[in-house]
Structure formats: structure tokens, C-alpha cells
Amino acid sequence: HQVLHGNESGSSSSKNSSLPSILLAGPSGAGKTALLTLFEKRAGRSTSTSTDEKTEPAKTHTSQTPVSIKLNAAAPFSSSSSSSSSVSSPSENQPKRNFLLIDTPGHPKLRSTALSHLLPLDPKTGRPLPPSKSQPIKGVIFLLDASTLSPSSPDSSLSQAATYLYDLLLSLQHRYSRYTKGSKHPPSIPVLIAANKLDLFTALPATLVKKELEAELGRIRVSRSKGLLDSGVKEDDVTAGEKEEGDDWLGEYGSERFEFRQMVEFDIEVEVMGGSVLGNGGEEEGPGCEGWWRWVVERV
Ligand code: GDP
Numbered sequence: 001h002q003v004l005h006g007n008e009s010g011s012s013s014s015k016n017s018s019l020p021s022i023l024l025a026g027p028s029g030a031g032k033t034a035l036l037t038l039f040e041k042r043a044g045r046s047t048s049t050s051t052d053e054k055t056e057p058a059k060t061h062t063s064q065t066p067v068s069i070k071l072n073a074a075a076p077f078s079s080s081s082s083s084s085s086s087v088s089s090p091s092e093n094q095p096k097r098n099f100l101l102i103d104t105p106g107h108p109k110l111r112s113t114a115l116s117h118l119l120p121l122d123p124k125t126g127r128p129l130p131p132s133k134s135q136p137i138k139g140v141i142f143l144l145d146a147s148t149l150s151p152s153s154p155d156s157s158l159s160q161a162a163t164y165l166y167d168l169l170l171s172l173q174h175r176y177s178r179y180t181k182g183s184k185h186p187p188s189i190p191v192l193i194a195a196n197k198l199d200l201f202t203a204l205p206a207t208l209v210k211k212e213l214e215a216e217l218g219r220i221r222v223s224r225s226k227g228l229l230d231s232g233v234k235e236d237d238v239t240a241g242e243k244e245e246g247d248d249w250l251g252e253y254g255s256e257r258f259e260f261r262q263m264v265e266f267d268i269e270v271e272v273m274g275g276s277v278l279g280n281g282g283e284e285e286g287p288g289c290e291g292w293w294r295w296v297v298e299r300v
Pocket of ligand 1: 027033034106199275276278279
């Protein structure tokens, strides 16, 4: 399969760099590497030849370089884990609908990698750069582990996941409001919150995942507006210097409760959908991740 490392996808192959892209983000342990490997197995036989053939499966990566794989949106996708052999590679006469899935590290110190795709900063001045036209991001999958999300679970991942999600949505909100050209905003980037590991009995269903995240994002919003930067990645010094009042406020300014639909004001569509990378309705229980794939295919 083809694994493209960070800059290589941009510099060594101009063909790849202009492909529509989906960004895969989320905290460590959410299942990003597992999802990448599964999508690649199902739809990763790209029509073009690879220059960087590697045979080992994708490993969780901690490096700062994002890993991209080339997928084909026209590839048939089967929800059943046992029928992977019947899933064929896209044939020659299928329309070429190649796109890139860009995996990003989930470690808190490396999350700027994902955010810089959405809100690129000039490495010299630290000022925001216009969004890249050459590698259009068509959507973001924010993957999280729904089995540890309950606030009452002893090792709840809610606060960690919500902090990352807050920064990600805020980057998109800034992207919308800072890059206006006349009255024109940059193309919108929809977000899929993929609640993973629904095969596990401790997992919250998508409706509850949404509720818990909205409540937690609301709490973060209040604490940040009070200047209590107790959590999350600290913003770059230079951009911090340019901050205006309300800049850190996610969603409708001054509203009491945070709701995802407030993001529509900034042209950001947010959807929460449950699924599981493991357990695709075969012997293992689990809804699979066909729904996520469909979401992707509709957007690239
Ligand atoms: P990453 O850090 O986001 O790349 O997460 P990984 O892909 O390394 O996955 C972390 C762990 O979660 C691994 O042990 C996976 O096998 C496991 N995992 C991923 N998806 C699922 C799922 O849908 N169900 C269950 N039960 N485990 C999963």
C-alpha cells in the first residue's frame, strides 16, 4: 500500500498534493490507526502507481509528520468483516475519485499538526496564511473513544477529547472569520464526530456522545472566557498577541449553552455518528464504520 509521509505528499508528487483531502484527527487511542488501516484495506488500492511501496500495516505514529494514504471514493465498501475478499479494487473503468486521508498525531503536544492544516500559519511571522488551494480539505473526521467518554467512568476521556475538539472547531471558526475576501468566505469544512468502539458495552450511543460533548465544550468555553486557560494547547505567542475579545469563544457569542448547531453560523456542519472500527456485524458485535465511509465519499 501507499504511505505518503508529510511533506513528501506535497513536494515529491504534485499529483497527490492537489487531491481532495480528508483530515483524520482525534485523541490518542481513539482508533485512528485502526481506521486508517481498515479504510486502506477496503479502498486503498489506488489507480495510480505508487512510488513508496510499503507492506507492513500502519502503526500508531507519534512523529510530527502526518501520514497520508490515497483512497478511492468509488471503491466498493463492505460492512462485513468476513467478506473483505469480495471487496474488489477499483477497476480501470471506474471514475478516478482518488482522495487523501491524512492521519494526524493525537498527542496533545503534536495536535498543532492537525490544526495547521485548517488554519495554516506562516512559519516566519506566525501570522495566519490563506487556506491552501492546492490541497483542498473537504472534511474532518474527529474520532474518539465512546467507551471511555462517560464522565462517570473512572478514566474518563471526555475532558481530553473535548479540549482537542474545542481547539479544532475554534480553528475552523477562525478560518471562516479571518479569511474573508470581500464578502467571500473560504469553502466550508464539515466535521464528522465519529464515536468509535460502539462494540463495547461501556460505549455511549451517538446521541449521548453529542450531549456530553456539548456540555463539556460549554464548560471549556466559560472557563476560557474567564481567562482560566487551565486546559488545552496554548496558542502560538504571536497569534495570542493579536487576540480580540471573544476570540476564544466557540459558537454563538454570549449564549448560555453550547450546541453544535451554533457552528452553522460559521458555515461549519457538525455531525455525530456512532460506529466501530472493530466488529463489523460479523462474529463481533458492532455497527462497523460504513456510515463514516459514506460521509467521506459524499464530501470528496
Ligand atoms: P490511535 O492512537 O488513535 O491511532 O488508536 P489505535 O488505532 O492505535 O487504537 C487504539 C486501540 O483501540 C487499539 O488497541 C485498537 O485495537 C482499539 N480499537 C480501535 N477501534 C476499536 C473498536 O472499534 N472497538 C474496540 N473494541 N477497540 C478498538
